[in-house]
Amino acid sequence: EVQLVEPGGGPGQIGASLTLSCDTTGIRYDTYSMAWFRQAPGKEREGVASIDHEGETIYGDSVKGRFTIDRDNAKKLLTLRMNDLQSNDAAIYSCAAGYPYGIATFHPQGFRWWGQGTQVTVSS
Numbered sequence: 001e002v003q004l005v006e007p008g009g010g011p012g013q014i015g016a017s018l019t020l021s022c023d024t025t026g027i028r029y030d031t032y033s034m035a036w037f038r039q040a041p042g043k044e045r046e047g048v049a050s051i052d053h054e055g056e057t058i059y060g061d062s063v064k065g066r067f068t069i070d071r072d073n074a075k076k077l078l079t080l081r082m083n084d085l086q087s088n089d090a091a092i093y094s095c096a097a098g099y100p101y102g103i104a105t106f107h108p109q110g111f112r113w114w115g116q117g118t119q120v121t122v123s124s
Contacts, residue, residue, distance in 0.1 A: 002026035004095050004115035012085045012122045022078040022095030022115055030073035033098035035111060036080045038091035038120075047106025048093070049080060058104045062088070085122045092117040 005023045012018040020036070035050035049069035051057045057069055068081040078095050096111035103110075 002113045006115045006118040009118035009120040014124050017083045020080040024076045029076040031100040033102040034078045035096045038093045040091040050104035052104040090122040
């Protein structure tokens with residue numbers, strides 16, 4: 001069974017940092033592209049960051065320069081380091097696993113498995 005589990009987002013503060021993680025089981029993790037998506041209330045889901053199996057990354061325009069996606073293939077762990085949090089970063093963040101040897105992408109159809117999502121709040 002494939003599982004993607006985000007242990008916890010948590011409260012953040014404007015200007016502060018927060019790191020999300022995603023534990024993956026059931027797939028050959030090192031061959032899959034991975035990504036973080038987020039959805040705020042009343043807004044469409046948007047791609048935050050994506051990383052392919054070779055470590056190539058892409059970022060959404062609103063997070064470029066502030067967020068960093070990384071993967072540890074040995075631990076099957078995906079992380080999202082969020083620096084300089086802003087109020088509009090508050091959302092439910094979900095990790096997703098794509099297809100073997102896929103590219104870094106934000107097309108939802110490119111992702112086969114999704115985590116349950118974790119809430120990130122940002123306060124002043």
